[in-house]
Amino acid sequence: xxxxxxxxxxxxxxxxxxxxxxxxxxxxxxxxxxxxxxxxxxxxxxxxxxxxxxxxxxxxxxxxxxxxxxxxxxxxxxxxxxxxxxxxxxxxxxxxxxxxxxxxxxxxxxxxxxxxxxxxxxxxxxxxxxxxxxxxxxxxxxxxxxxxxxxxxxxxxxxxxxxxxxxxxxxxxxxxxxxxxxxxxxxxxxxxxxxxxxxxxxxxxxxxxxxxxxxxxxxxxxxxxxxxxxxxxxxxxxxxxxxxxxxxxxxxxxxxxxxxxxxxxxxxxxxxxxxxxxxxxxxxxxxxxxxxxxxxxxxxxxxxxxxxxxxxxxxxxxxxxxxxxxxxxxxxxxxxxxxxxxxxxxxxxxxxxxxxxxxxxxxxxxxxxxxxxxxxxxxxxxxxxxxxxxxxxxxxxxxxxxxxxxxxxx
Ligand SMILES: [Zn+2]
Numbered sequence: 001x002x003x004x005x006x007x008x009x010x011x012x013x014x015x016x017x018x019x020x021x022x023x024x025x026x027x028x029x030x031x032x033x034x035x036x037x038x039x040x041x042x043x044x045x046x047x048x049x050x051x052x053x054x055x056x057x058x059x060x061x062x063x064x065x066x067x068x069x070x071x072x073x074x075x076x077x078x079x080x081x082x083x084x085x086x087x088x089x090x091x092x093x094x095x096x097x098x099x100x101x102x103x104x105x106x107x108x109x110x111x112x113x114x115x116x117x118x119x120x121x122x123x124x125x126x127x128x129x130x131x132x133x134x135x136x137x138x139x140x141x142x143x144x145x146x147x148x149x150x151x152x153x154x155x156x157x158x159x160x161x162x163x164x165x166x167x168x169x170x171x172x173x174x175x176x177x178x179x180x181x182x183x184x185x186x187x188x189x190x191x192x193x194x195x196x197x198x199x200x201x202x203x204x205x206x207x208x209x210x211x212x213x214x215x216x217x218x219x220x221x222x223x224x225x226x227x228x229x230x231x232x233x234x235x236x237x238x239x240x241x242x243x244x245x246x247x248x249x250x251x252x253x254x255x256x257x258x259x260x261x262x263x264x265x266x267x268x269x270x271x272x273x274x275x276x277x278x279x280x281x282x283x284x285x286x287x288x289x290x291x292x293x294x295x296x297x298x299x300x301x302x303x304x305x306x307x308x309x310x311x312x313x314x315x316x317x318x319x320x321x322x323x324x325x326x327x328x329x330x331x332x333x334x335x336x337x338x339x340x341x342x343x344x345x346x347x348x349x350x351x352x353x354x355x356x357x358x359x360x361x362x363x364x365x366x367x368x369x370x371x372x373x374x375x376x377x378x379x380x381x382x383x384x385x386x387x388x389x390x391x392x393x394x395x396x397x398x399x400x401x402x403x404x405x406x407x408x409x410x
Contacts, residue, residue, distance in 0.1 A: 027059035031069025042145040046082025051145030054215035090117040098190035140196040149307035152275035157200035181377035195398035217242040259313035
Protein backbone atom coordinates (compact mmCIF):
# COMPACT_ATOMS: atom_id res chain seq x y z
CA UNK A 1 0.00 0.00 0.00
CA UNK A 2 1.32 3.39 -0.96
CA UNK A 3 0.49 6.33 1.27
CA UNK A 4 1.94 9.68 0.42
CA UNK A 5 1.60 13.06 1.99
CA UNK A 6 -0.91 15.03 0.03
CA UNK A 7 -1.00 18.70 -0.59
CA UNK A 8 -4.08 19.58 -2.55
CA UNK A 9 -4.37 23.02 -4.16
CA UNK A 10 -7.50 25.10 -3.47
CA UNK A 11 -8.53 24.92 -7.13
CA UNK A 12 -7.28 23.61 -10.49
CA UNK A 13 -4.85 22.45 -11.80
CA UNK A 14 -5.42 18.86 -10.82
CA UNK A 15 -2.98 17.43 -8.31
CA UNK A 16 -0.54 15.12 -10.00
CA UNK A 17 -1.34 11.53 -9.10
CA UNK A 18 1.34 8.93 -8.82
CA UNK A 19 0.10 5.42 -9.36
CA UNK A 20 1.51 2.30 -10.99
CA UNK A 21 -0.16 0.36 -13.83
CA UNK A 22 -2.74 -1.91 -12.25
CA UNK A 23 -2.22 -0.59 -8.72
CA UNK A 24 -5.93 -0.83 -7.95
CA UNK A 25 -5.92 -1.86 -4.31
CA UNK A 26 -5.53 1.23 -2.12
CA UNK A 27 -6.44 -0.77 0.96
CA UNK A 28 -8.23 -3.92 2.15
CA UNK A 29 -9.52 -4.13 5.68
CA UNK A 30 -11.11 -7.20 7.20
CA UNK A 31 -12.40 -7.30 10.76
CA UNK A 32 -15.16 -9.80 11.42
CA UNK A 33 -15.44 -11.35 7.96
CA UNK A 34 -19.07 -12.38 8.58
CA UNK A 35 -20.18 -8.75 8.55
CA UNK A 36 -21.16 -6.54 5.62
CA UNK A 37 -18.80 -5.49 2.83
CA UNK A 38 -18.17 -1.94 1.64
CA UNK A 39 -16.54 -1.80 -1.79
CA UNK A 40 -15.36 1.71 -2.70
CA UNK A 41 -14.35 2.41 -6.30
CA UNK A 42 -12.72 5.78 -6.97
CA UNK A 43 -11.40 7.48 -10.10
CA UNK A 44 -12.80 5.15 -12.74
CA UNK A 45 -12.43 8.32 -14.81
CA UNK A 46 -8.73 9.20 -14.86
CA UNK A 47 -9.32 12.96 -14.84
CA UNK A 48 -11.22 12.66 -11.54
CA UNK A 49 -8.49 12.03 -8.96
CA UNK A 50 -10.50 13.06 -5.88
CA UNK A 51 -11.81 9.52 -5.26
CA UNK A 52 -8.31 8.05 -5.18
CA UNK A 53 -6.94 10.91 -3.07
CA UNK A 54 -9.74 10.52 -0.51
CA UNK A 55 -9.16 6.76 -0.27
CA UNK A 56 -5.46 7.31 0.31
CA UNK A 57 -6.20 9.71 3.13
CA UNK A 58 -8.64 7.31 4.77
CA UNK A 59 -6.58 4.12 4.42
CA UNK A 60 -4.19 4.69 7.37
CA UNK A 61 -7.14 5.56 9.65
CA UNK A 62 -8.98 2.40 8.66
CA UNK A 63 -5.87 0.32 9.32
CA UNK A 64 -5.97 1.45 12.96
CA UNK A 65 -9.66 0.49 13.24
CA UNK A 66 -9.45 -2.81 11.36
CA UNK A 67 -9.50 -5.05 14.45
CA UNK A 68 -12.73 -3.46 15.67
CA UNK A 69 -14.41 -3.63 12.28
CA UNK A 70 -17.58 -5.63 11.75
CA UNK A 71 -17.21 -6.68 8.16
CA UNK A 72 -14.84 -5.64 5.39
CA UNK A 73 -13.84 -2.51 3.48
CA UNK A 74 -12.12 -2.52 0.07
CA UNK A 75 -10.74 0.73 -1.37
CA UNK A 76 -10.19 0.26 -5.11
CA UNK A 77 -8.75 2.70 -7.67
CA UNK A 78 -10.51 2.63 -11.06
CA UNK A 79 -8.60 3.50 -14.22
CA UNK A 80 -4.96 3.45 -13.06
CA UNK A 81 -3.43 4.07 -16.50
CA UNK A 82 -5.74 7.00 -17.30
CA UNK A 83 -5.01 8.46 -13.83
CA UNK A 84 -1.30 8.53 -14.64
CA UNK A 85 -2.03 10.38 -17.86
CA UNK A 86 -4.59 12.66 -16.18
CA UNK A 87 -7.23 11.87 -18.83
CA UNK A 88 -10.78 10.56 -18.57
CA UNK A 89 -9.84 7.38 -20.45
CA UNK A 90 -7.29 6.15 -22.97
CA UNK A 91 -9.01 3.81 -25.47
CA UNK A 92 -12.58 3.56 -24.17
CA UNK A 93 -14.64 4.99 -21.29
CA UNK A 94 -14.11 2.46 -18.48
CA UNK A 95 -17.45 3.50 -17.00
CA UNK A 96 -19.31 2.42 -20.17
CA UNK A 97 -17.36 -0.77 -20.53
CA UNK A 98 -19.47 -3.25 -18.57
CA UNK A 99 -21.66 -4.88 -21.22
CA UNK A 100 -22.03 -8.67 -20.84
CA UNK A 101 -20.02 -9.09 -24.07
CA UNK A 102 -17.02 -7.00 -22.99
CA UNK A 103 -17.06 -8.45 -19.48
CA UNK A 104 -17.04 -11.97 -20.96
CA UNK A 105 -14.08 -11.02 -23.12
CA UNK A 106 -12.09 -9.76 -20.13
CA UNK A 107 -13.08 -12.33 -17.52
CA UNK A 108 -10.06 -13.82 -15.74
CA UNK A 109 -10.62 -17.20 -17.40
CA UNK A 110 -11.05 -15.77 -20.91
CA UNK A 111 -8.45 -16.94 -23.43
CA UNK A 112 -8.74 -13.77 -25.50
CA UNK A 113 -6.41 -10.87 -24.75
CA UNK A 114 -6.79 -7.47 -26.38
CA UNK A 115 -4.42 -4.52 -26.19
CA UNK A 116 -7.01 -1.88 -25.39
CA UNK A 117 -5.97 -0.20 -22.16
CA UNK A 118 -9.45 -0.31 -20.64
CA UNK A 119 -9.72 -4.04 -21.39
CA UNK A 120 -6.58 -4.56 -19.33
CA UNK A 121 -7.96 -2.35 -16.54
CA UNK A 122 -11.27 -4.23 -16.59
CA UNK A 123 -9.52 -7.59 -16.45
CA UNK A 124 -7.63 -6.48 -13.34
CA UNK A 125 -10.78 -5.11 -11.70
CA UNK A 126 -12.83 -8.23 -12.48
CA UNK A 127 -10.26 -10.35 -10.69
CA UNK A 128 -10.64 -8.18 -7.58
CA UNK A 129 -14.46 -8.11 -7.73
CA UNK A 130 -14.63 -11.88 -8.12
CA UNK A 131 -12.64 -12.29 -4.92
CA UNK A 132 -14.79 -9.73 -3.04
CA UNK A 133 -18.15 -11.16 -4.10
CA UNK A 134 -17.35 -14.84 -3.73
CA UNK A 135 -16.32 -14.32 -0.12
CA UNK A 136 -19.21 -12.00 0.91
CA UNK A 137 -21.28 -13.42 3.77
CA UNK A 138 -23.59 -10.46 4.32
CA UNK A 139 -24.83 -7.42 2.41
CA UNK A 140 -22.44 -5.77 -0.08
CA UNK A 141 -22.52 -1.98 -0.49
CA UNK A 142 -20.65 -0.49 -3.44
CA UNK A 143 -19.71 3.17 -3.97
CA UNK A 144 -18.50 4.75 -7.20
CA UNK A 145 -16.78 8.12 -6.70
CA UNK A 146 -16.76 10.81 -9.41
CA UNK A 147 -16.38 14.55 -9.87
CA UNK A 148 -17.83 16.99 -12.41
CA UNK A 149 -16.28 19.07 -15.20
CA UNK A 150 -18.12 22.22 -14.05
CA UNK A 151 -18.48 23.67 -10.59
CA UNK A 152 -21.39 21.93 -8.89
CA UNK A 153 -22.83 21.08 -5.51
CA UNK A 154 -22.23 17.38 -4.84
CA UNK A 155 -24.98 14.82 -5.30
CA UNK A 156 -25.53 11.07 -5.05
CA UNK A 157 -27.01 8.83 -7.75
CA UNK A 158 -28.84 5.53 -7.48
CA UNK A 159 -30.48 2.95 -9.69
CA UNK A 160 -34.09 2.48 -8.64
CA UNK A 161 -34.20 -0.49 -6.30
CA UNK A 162 -35.79 -0.32 -2.87
CA UNK A 163 -32.51 -1.50 -1.35
CA UNK A 164 -30.58 1.33 -3.02
CA UNK A 165 -33.22 3.83 -1.95
CA UNK A 166 -33.17 2.66 1.63
CA UNK A 167 -29.37 2.93 1.87
CA UNK A 168 -29.15 6.30 0.13
CA UNK A 169 -31.70 7.89 2.47
CA UNK A 170 -29.30 7.44 5.37
CA UNK A 171 -27.08 10.15 3.84
CA UNK A 172 -27.76 13.88 4.14
CA UNK A 173 -27.64 14.14 0.36
CA UNK A 174 -29.29 15.27 -2.82
CA UNK A 175 -30.13 12.02 -4.57
CA UNK A 176 -30.70 11.53 -8.28
CA UNK A 177 -33.01 8.58 -8.76
CA UNK A 178 -32.97 6.58 -11.96
CA UNK A 179 -29.85 7.98 -13.56
CA UNK A 180 -28.18 4.60 -13.71
CA UNK A 181 -31.02 3.40 -15.92
CA UNK A 182 -30.24 6.19 -18.40
CA UNK A 183 -26.61 5.17 -18.77
CA UNK A 184 -25.63 1.89 -20.30
CA UNK A 185 -22.91 -0.44 -19.12
CA UNK A 186 -21.65 1.51 -16.11
CA UNK A 187 -19.60 -0.22 -13.45
CA UNK A 188 -22.42 0.31 -10.92
CA UNK A 189 -24.95 -1.29 -13.26
CA UNK A 190 -22.69 -4.32 -13.46
CA UNK A 191 -22.19 -4.44 -9.69
CA UNK A 192 -25.88 -3.80 -9.02
CA UNK A 193 -26.69 -6.81 -11.19
CA UNK A 194 -24.30 -8.92 -9.11
CA UNK A 195 -26.64 -8.11 -6.22
CA UNK A 196 -24.90 -5.26 -4.37
CA UNK A 197 -26.54 -2.13 -3.01
CA UNK A 198 -25.00 0.68 -5.06
CA UNK A 199 -24.49 4.42 -4.71
CA UNK A 200 -22.74 6.76 -7.12
CA UNK A 201 -21.38 10.10 -5.96
CA UNK A 202 -20.36 13.29 -7.73
CA UNK A 203 -18.26 15.16 -5.17
CA UNK A 204 -17.82 18.55 -6.87
CA UNK A 205 -15.51 19.96 -9.54
CA UNK A 206 -12.47 17.97 -10.75
CA UNK A 207 -9.40 19.11 -8.87
CA UNK A 208 -11.31 21.14 -6.29
CA UNK A 209 -9.97 20.56 -2.79
CA UNK A 210 -13.47 20.28 -1.33
CA UNK A 211 -14.26 17.41 -3.72
CA UNK A 212 -11.68 15.30 -1.86
CA UNK A 213 -13.18 16.31 1.50
CA UNK A 214 -16.69 15.44 0.31
CA UNK A 215 -15.50 12.03 -0.95
CA UNK A 216 -13.90 11.37 2.43
CA UNK A 217 -17.08 12.28 4.30
CA UNK A 218 -19.17 10.06 2.04
CA UNK A 219 -16.85 7.05 2.43
CA UNK A 220 -16.81 7.36 6.23
CA UNK A 221 -20.60 7.66 6.39
CA UNK A 222 -20.99 4.66 4.07
CA UNK A 223 -18.82 2.53 6.33
CA UNK A 224 -20.88 3.70 9.30
CA UNK A 225 -24.27 3.31 7.55
CA UNK A 226 -23.33 -0.18 6.38
CA UNK A 227 -22.69 -1.09 10.00
CA UNK A 228 -18.95 -1.83 9.70
CA UNK A 229 -17.96 0.78 12.29
CA UNK A 230 -19.88 2.48 15.09
CA UNK A 231 -20.34 6.06 16.30
CA UNK A 232 -17.42 5.56 18.70
CA UNK A 233 -15.10 4.96 15.75
CA UNK A 234 -16.49 7.34 13.11
CA UNK A 235 -16.98 11.08 13.65
CA UNK A 236 -20.47 10.94 12.15
CA UNK A 237 -21.44 14.47 13.13
CA UNK A 238 -18.41 15.98 11.40
CA UNK A 239 -19.01 14.09 8.15
CA UNK A 240 -22.75 14.84 8.15
CA UNK A 241 -21.92 18.53 8.59
CA UNK A 242 -19.45 18.42 5.68
CA UNK A 243 -22.05 16.94 3.33
CA UNK A 244 -24.89 19.15 4.59
CA UNK A 245 -22.80 22.29 4.08
CA UNK A 246 -21.97 21.15 0.55
CA UNK A 247 -25.45 20.00 -0.48
CA UNK A 248 -28.09 21.84 1.53
CA UNK A 249 -31.33 20.09 2.47
CA UNK A 250 -31.67 16.48 1.33
CA UNK A 251 -34.02 15.96 -1.65
CA UNK A 252 -34.72 13.28 -4.21
CA UNK A 253 -34.74 14.19 -7.88
CA UNK A 254 -36.01 11.84 -10.53
CA UNK A 255 -34.26 11.75 -13.90
CA UNK A 256 -36.77 12.41 -16.68
CA UNK A 257 -34.64 12.79 -19.78
CA UNK A 258 -31.12 12.30 -21.09
CA UNK A 259 -29.80 14.29 -24.03
CA UNK A 260 -27.42 11.79 -25.60
CA UNK A 261 -24.73 13.06 -27.96
CA UNK A 262 -21.96 11.75 -30.19
CA UNK A 263 -18.72 13.40 -31.29
CA UNK A 264 -20.30 14.03 -34.71
CA UNK A 265 -23.08 16.15 -33.15
CA UNK A 266 -20.66 19.01 -32.43
CA UNK A 267 -22.58 19.65 -29.23
CA UNK A 268 -21.93 22.96 -27.47
CA UNK A 269 -23.68 23.80 -24.23
CA UNK A 270 -24.72 27.44 -23.85
CA UNK A 271 -22.50 29.09 -21.25
CA UNK A 272 -23.66 29.71 -17.71
CA UNK A 273 -25.78 26.65 -16.94
CA UNK A 274 -25.33 25.14 -13.51
CA UNK A 275 -26.33 21.83 -12.09
CA UNK A 276 -29.89 21.91 -10.63
CA UNK A 277 -30.68 25.20 -12.39
CA UNK A 278 -34.42 25.45 -13.22
CA UNK A 279 -35.16 25.43 -16.98
CA UNK A 280 -38.41 25.93 -18.90
CA UNK A 281 -39.86 23.88 -21.73
CA UNK A 282 -38.56 25.19 -25.06
CA UNK A 283 -35.54 26.97 -23.58
CA UNK A 284 -32.46 26.87 -25.85
CA UNK A 285 -29.71 25.37 -23.71
CA UNK A 286 -27.20 24.24 -26.34
CA UNK A 287 -26.37 24.14 -30.03
CA UNK A 288 -25.31 21.29 -32.25
CA UNK A 289 -24.84 20.73 -35.98
CA UNK A 290 -28.63 20.82 -36.45
CA UNK A 291 -29.00 24.15 -34.70
CA UNK A 292 -30.73 24.91 -31.41
CA UNK A 293 -31.16 22.31 -28.69
CA UNK A 294 -34.31 23.00 -26.66
CA UNK A 295 -35.40 21.34 -23.42
CA UNK A 296 -38.43 19.09 -23.71
CA UNK A 297 -40.06 19.87 -20.39
CA UNK A 298 -39.83 22.26 -17.48
CA UNK A 299 -37.59 20.92 -14.76
CA UNK A 300 -34.03 21.00 -13.45
CA UNK A 301 -30.90 21.08 -15.61
CA UNK A 302 -28.56 18.30 -14.53
CA UNK A 303 -24.90 17.73 -15.40
CA UNK A 304 -24.52 20.09 -18.38
CA UNK A 305 -21.47 19.01 -20.39
CA UNK A 306 -18.65 21.54 -20.38
CA UNK A 307 -15.81 19.23 -21.38
CA UNK A 308 -14.85 17.66 -24.67
CA UNK A 309 -15.27 13.99 -23.88
CA UNK A 310 -18.52 12.35 -22.95
CA UNK A 311 -21.78 11.22 -24.49
CA UNK A 312 -24.28 12.85 -22.16
CA UNK A 313 -25.05 16.42 -23.21
CA UNK A 314 -27.24 17.06 -20.19
CA UNK A 315 -30.05 15.52 -18.17
CA UNK A 316 -33.39 16.88 -17.06
CA UNK A 317 -34.83 16.05 -13.65
CA UNK A 318 -37.74 16.80 -11.36
CA UNK A 319 -38.05 16.65 -7.59
CA UNK A 320 -40.29 13.79 -6.46
CA UNK A 321 -42.65 13.72 -3.54
CA UNK A 322 -42.36 11.57 -0.41
CA UNK A 323 -45.87 10.27 -1.19
CA UNK A 324 -44.78 8.88 -4.56
CA UNK A 325 -41.78 7.22 -2.92
CA UNK A 326 -43.97 5.70 -0.24
CA UNK A 327 -46.53 4.47 -2.76
CA UNK A 328 -43.94 2.86 -4.98
CA UNK A 329 -42.43 1.10 -1.98
CA UNK A 330 -45.84 -0.27 -0.97
CA UNK A 331 -46.76 -1.56 -4.42
CA UNK A 332 -43.36 -3.17 -4.90
CA UNK A 333 -43.47 -4.85 -1.49
CA UNK A 334 -46.87 -6.22 -2.47
CA UNK A 335 -45.26 -7.89 -5.46
CA UNK A 336 -47.25 -5.88 -8.03
CA UNK A 337 -44.29 -5.69 -10.46
CA UNK A 338 -44.42 -9.45 -10.95
CA UNK A 339 -48.10 -9.40 -11.99
CA UNK A 340 -48.05 -6.21 -14.06
CA UNK A 341 -47.96 -8.31 -17.26
CA UNK A 342 -51.64 -9.02 -16.61
CA UNK A 343 -52.40 -5.52 -17.87
CA UNK A 344 -53.69 -5.34 -21.45
CA UNK A 345 -50.90 -4.84 -23.98
CA UNK A 346 -48.16 -5.80 -21.51
CA UNK A 347 -46.37 -9.16 -21.76
CA UNK A 348 -43.30 -10.67 -20.16
CA UNK A 349 -40.07 -10.58 -22.13
CA UNK A 350 -39.27 -14.28 -22.70
CA UNK A 351 -35.54 -13.48 -22.76
CA UNK A 352 -35.28 -11.36 -19.61
CA UNK A 353 -37.09 -11.90 -16.30
CA UNK A 354 -36.72 -8.22 -15.37
CA UNK A 355 -38.26 -6.88 -18.59
CA UNK A 356 -41.75 -6.30 -20.00
CA UNK A 357 -42.72 -5.88 -23.63
CA UNK A 358 -45.28 -3.10 -24.06
CA UNK A 359 -47.61 -2.89 -27.06
CA UNK A 360 -47.86 0.89 -27.18
CA UNK A 361 -51.05 0.81 -29.28
CA UNK A 362 -52.92 -0.93 -26.51
CA UNK A 363 -50.97 0.17 -23.46
CA UNK A 364 -50.61 3.86 -24.35
CA UNK A 365 -53.25 4.63 -21.72
CA UNK A 366 -50.70 3.84 -19.01
CA UNK A 367 -48.44 6.80 -18.38
CA UNK A 368 -44.75 6.03 -18.05
CA UNK A 369 -45.02 7.02 -14.38
CA UNK A 370 -46.84 3.75 -13.67
CA UNK A 371 -43.86 1.79 -14.90
CA UNK A 372 -41.51 4.07 -12.95
CA UNK A 373 -43.60 3.48 -9.84
CA UNK A 374 -43.03 -0.25 -10.24
CA UNK A 375 -39.31 0.16 -10.89
CA UNK A 376 -39.31 -0.30 -14.69
CA UNK A 377 -37.21 2.68 -15.74
CA UNK A 378 -35.07 1.45 -18.56
CA UNK A 379 -36.69 1.92 -21.96
CA UNK A 380 -35.56 0.34 -25.19
CA UNK A 381 -37.21 0.06 -28.61
CA UNK A 382 -36.77 -3.44 -30.05
CA UNK A 383 -38.22 -4.14 -33.51
CA UNK A 384 -40.94 -1.55 -33.07
CA UNK A 385 -41.91 -2.62 -29.57
CA UNK A 386 -41.17 -0.88 -26.30
CA UNK A 387 -39.24 -2.97 -23.78
CA UNK A 388 -39.14 -1.63 -20.21
CA UNK A 389 -36.78 -3.15 -17.63
CA UNK A 390 -36.15 -2.89 -13.96
CA UNK A 391 -33.11 -3.56 -11.83
CA UNK A 392 -32.45 -7.00 -10.50
CA UNK A 393 -32.48 -7.53 -6.72
CA UNK A 394 -35.06 -4.83 -5.94
CA UNK A 395 -36.08 -5.95 -2.46
CA UNK A 396 -33.89 -8.94 -1.56
CA UNK A 397 -30.17 -9.29 -1.08
CA UNK A 398 -28.60 -12.40 -2.63
CA UNK A 399 -25.86 -12.17 0.00
CA UNK A 400 -28.17 -12.75 2.94
CA UNK A 401 -29.93 -15.97 3.82
CA UNK A 402 -33.16 -14.10 4.42
CA UNK A 403 -34.23 -10.53 3.84
CA UNK A 404 -35.51 -10.21 7.41
CA UNK A 405 -33.12 -7.43 8.30
CA UNK A 406 -34.05 -5.39 5.27
CA UNK A 407 -37.77 -5.81 5.88
CA UNK A 408 -37.50 -4.93 9.55
CA UNK A 409 -35.69 -1.71 8.88
CA UNK A 410 -38.36 -0.62 6.43
ZN1 LIG B 1 -16.78 10.42 -13.72
